Amino acid sequence: MTIDLLNRGTLVENTRPAANPANRENSDILGRIGSLETRLARKPSEIAAAQSVRYRVFVEEMGARLAPDAMRARRDVDGWDEICDHLLVLDRAIDGEEEDQIVATYRILRQEVAAAANGFYTASEFDIGPLMRRHPEKRFMELGRSCVLPEYRSKRTVELLWQGNWAYALKHGISAMFGCASFPGVHPEEHALALSFLHHHAAAKGEWASGALPELHRNMDLMPVEAVNPRKALLALPPLIKGYLRLGAMVGSGAVVDHAFNTTDVLVVLPISSISDRYVNYYGADAGRFSS
Structure with a gap:
């Protein structure tokens, strides 16, 4: 889904005063591995x-099809960009300006920011309102627009993206993350094994239950549970979704076909309390795992 293009850029919060600009810039590094x-x-x-x-x-x-202005500008732009924070991975070994060094990105939107503006992007596909109303004491954040350039699709790039998300969540006292995660193509039946595995084995239930908007809902229960081979299903999952599951994420009911982005989307919900101690220890309770 896209909305009217907006010309203003996001202002990134920086509350640490620093006399030396170089010191200020070094202070906001969330993680570093090699270059x-x-x-x-x-x-x-x-x-x-x-x-x-x-x-x-x-x-x-x-093969996504964006709004005409975005296609002409050769930039994926929508109205949420101006209210989101944008997590970057840069390769400092690339010659040129820092803008030329960006090799991966994530878009992050906190609940209080969304409430004061356009709302969450995810709400255009999934009925997340009841989920948040069941947890009035919790602070949610949305993750979206995750992408990595092909030559950087490695374990360390993904680890740095997650280190950034983790550090951001700790800084802002986040209780749960959620967002749309995608399968390629607009035919859910082509992903019957993986979608059925998620439906049978990773469904968000009880207080965390949520699902696709009724008018967009596509069935994920495409195979009976006894026909689903978990090992083969895991191999068929996109790496991003597989990574979410390893952290302890759950998946909402029903998929949504996004024709503009040529994807089949599922809702991923990840309570911070569900992240296993193994990953908390790895990324660091103080978000310092990769900072040196």
Whole structure:
């Protein structure tokens, strides 16, 4: 889903005073592995560069069809970009400006920011209102627009993206993350094994239950449970969804076909309390695992 293009850039919060700009910039690094580092975008030009990376992945690689202005600009842009924080992974070994070094990105939206503006992007596909009303004491954040350039699709890039998300969640006292995760193509039956596995073995239930908007709902229960081979199903899952499941995520009921992005989407819900101690210890209770 896209809405009218907006020309303003996101202002990235930085509450730490610093006399030396270099010290200020080093202070907002959320993780570093080798020549790769992760942090939030600092200025509108970096957000524009991240949108160009998204265009390369979503349009040129995956066949998405964006609004005409976005296609002309060769940037994946929508109205949520101006209210979101933009997590970046940069390869500092690339010559040029920092905008030229962006190789991966995630878009992050906190509940209080969404409530004061356009709402959550996820709400255009999934009925998340009841989920949040059942947890008035919790703080939610949305993850979206995850993409990595092909040559950087490695374990360490994904680890840095997750380190950034984890550090951000700790900083803002987040209780749960959610967002749309995608299968390629607009025919859910082509992913019958994987979708059925999620339906039978990873469904969000009880207080965490949520699902597709009724008018968009596509059935995920495409195979009986006894016909689902878990090992083969895991191999058929997109890496991003598989990574969410390893962390302890659940999946909402019903898929949604997004014709504009040429994807079949599922709702992923990840309570912070569900993340296993193994991953909490790995990424660091103080978010410092990759900071050196």
